[in-house]
Amino acid sequence: MPEPAPVLIFILGDQLSPGIASLRDLSPADAVVLMAEVSEETVYVRHHPKKIALILSAMRHFAADLREQGWRVDYIELEDPANSGSFTGALAAAVERHRPSEIRIVQPGEWRVQQMIDGWEARFGLPVRILRDDRFLCSIPAFRRWASRRQALTMEYFYRDMRRQTGLLMDDGQPAGGRWNYDAENRKTPPRGLNYPAPARFPPDAITRAVLDLVARRFGDHFGALEPFALPVTRAQALAALDQFIAAALPDFGDYQDAMVEGQDQLYHSMLSPALNCGLLVAREVAEAAERAWREGRVPLNAAEGFIRQIIGWREYVRGVYWMHMPDYAEANALGADRPLPEFYWTGETDMRCLAAAVDVTRREGWSHHIQRLMVLGNFAMLAGVDPKAISDWFLVVYADAYEWVELPNVVGMSQYADGGLLGSKPYAAGGAYINRMSDHCGRCRFDVKAKTGPDACPFNALYWDFLARHEARFRDNPRMRTMYATWHRMKPAQQDAYRASAAAFLAGVKPAADGWARAPLSTGVD
Numbered sequence: 001m002p003e004p005a006p007v008l009i010f011i012l013g014d015q016l017s018p019g020i021a022s023l024r025d026l027s028p029a030d031a032v033v034l035m036a037e038v039s040e041e042t043v044y045v046r047h048h049p050k051k052i053a054l055i056l057s058a059m060r061h062f063a064a065d066l067r068e069q070g071w072r073v074d075y076i077e078l079e080d081p082a083n084s085g086s087f088t089g090a091l092a093a094a095v096e097r098h099r100p101s102e103i104r105i106v107q108p109g110e111w112r113v114q115q116m117i118d119g120w121e122a123r124f125g126l127p128v129r130i131l132r133d134d135r136f137l138c139s140i141p142a143f144r145r146w147a148s149r150r151q152a153l154t155m156e157y158f159y160r161d162m163r164r165q166t167g168l169l170m171d172d173g174q175p176a177g178g179r180w181n182y183d184a185e186n187r188k189t190p191p192r193g194l195n196y197p198a199p200a201r202f203p204p205d206a207i208t209r210a211v212l213d214l215v216a217r218r219f220g221d222h223f224g225a226l227e228p229f230a231l232p233v234t235r236a237q238a239l240a241a242l243d244q245f246i247a248a249a250l251p252d253f254g255d256y257q258d259a260m261v262e263g264q265d266q267l268y269h270s271m272l273s274p275a276l277n278c279g280l281l282v283a284r285e286v287a288e289a290a291e292r293a294w295r296e297g298r299v300p301l302n303a304a305e306g307f308i309r310q311i312i313g314w315r316e317y318v319r320g321v322y323w324m325h326m327p328d329y330a331e332a333n334a335l336g337a338d339r340p341l342p343e344f345y346w347t348g349e350t351d352m353r354c355l356a357a358a359v360d361v362t363r364r365e366g367w368s369h370h371i372q373r374l375m376v377l378g379n380f381a382m383l384a385g386v387d388p389k390a391i392s393d394w395f396l397v398v399y400a401d402a403y404e405w406v407e408l409p410n411v412v413g414m415s416q417y418a419d420g421g422l423l424g425s426k427p428y429a430a431g432g433a434y435i436n437r438m439s440d441h442c443g444r445c446r447f448d449v450k451a452k453t454g455p456d457a458c459p460f461n462a463l464y465w466d467f468l469a470r471h472e473a474r475f476r477d478n479p480r481m482r483t484m485y486a487t488w489h490r491m492k493p494a495q496q497d498a499y500r501a502s503a504a505a506f507l508a509g510v511k512p513a514a515d516g517w518a519r520a521p522l523s524t525g526v527d
Helices: 039-043 049-068 087-098 111-118 119-123 140-148 156-165 206-219 236-256 273-278 283-295 300-325 353-365 368-383 390-398 404-415 432-438 459-470 482-490 495-507
Strands: 005-008 031-036 074-075 102-106 130-131
Touching: 005 087, 031 049, 031 087, 039 482, 049 074, 049 206, 049 273, 074 087, 074 130, 087 111, 087 390, 111 119, 111 236, 119 130, 140 156, 140 300, 156 300, 236 300, 283 300, 353 368, 368 390, 368 404, 368 432, 368 459, 390 404, 390 482, 459 482, 459 495
Parallel strands: 005 031, 005 102, 031 074, 102 130
Antiparallel strands: none
16 A cells, blocks of 8 residues: 655745744654755845855754654755755655645745745645744734734834733733833943953854855855854754843843944844744744743843843834735835945945944844944935835845845835835934944044034934935924924024035945845856
8 A cells, every 4th residue: 555645844944943833733754844955045135154054054953853853854955966946946856756745834934935835836736735934923914903903003002912912021911010111221321341241152063064165165255254153053052042141141131232332243132033033943932031031030121121022022013014015015215215335335444433343243243233233224324315125135135134024124114214104103313423322433433423514524414414304395294303303494504505515425425336246146056
């Protein structure tokens, strides 16, 4: 009697969670797990080498773990001679090999991958079961229902609903400590001499070393340093990194989460997002670990709340916005920005010390913390009028935690206001005073943060007022911006002209990046 046809479970490179829904309700005897390293995914943008290495190494370790648990794993490495180079090609070959009864996959994170999957049932003549990704706490239909009841998609109210739904930081139906949000306590400037905790780092094992050799050979011309490489690539390592963050960094995370300090890449940030976004960690366990530390008296409430808000509030919220508004969201450009991306986003060669520092850590680590991303890199691009597609592509390329579902709303919506206010009630625009308050960069910068105009003034100052002037018709009636416009209109015309002339003079000297840095097609090595 012939053996029954197996279920073919396709696990993607950002679904590396032991509890992933596609593995449930099946025994290893009933299924084949397909995993594929496909060249199409490594080059659709020119990803940072650390990101490619993280995903490939984590995939190979995950496959090894599945085999140890008894699963039959059909694993296609990037340089396998039969590698077709695409998800659909990998699946076609696996269907031919295994003659499955059905294909099972968890909903992908990105729109373009969903479009591939939608065509599989017709192509292969097999049932394709697309399962909800319940590693996220809010399903996409649930987010749509929440959004349909509101005139504005205010994240704070979504976050409160998520607190009620999960019970995190709740006491008898009320927010712990009597307040929902402790953000006002989370903007302290760190004093000199703080002893910042070292991040968890994991030396490469044999699997990772083989991946690093592969990435160096094939993607060595991509932006970013491949080594030293010390990211967690296994579930055990990711849990160890979580434990270290909770014990050593979370107690002070709240106070200083918006700070920038010369020579300190991590400060009190977790650096867990690369592991979380590829599935080595899941949102609920990360948030529960932070809550447990607060309830046990190991961290203050403002730290636990600020961190948990990022996990169950903002992260879930931007995913919901992404799936509600794709594919049009990727083309949003409400402010009509069309300036090319400056070359210094790739080279780091700028006298603006805050920008140079943010590009430098991004190149070395494939990571920088959220204030560098939002208030330095993103803020400059918005003030300068950089095309949101160009800056969005850059963010997708350079960060190890960047997947389109999380990157696009954060950049197009929050950072660039290119969605016209769907995601934020005002643009996150700031001049040099903000950067000076939250960092120690300005004291050592070639530009004078206190000077308002002229060739030696901090460019953020003139760019800020020029941005407001360019977009006054859009923003002058915004209740959160009336004070800024009142200040602008109290200025004498000569001062207004000086700001705008200084902004124009600075931007005229900014060299644009060469075409093709982000999305140039590369050789896949597949004939």
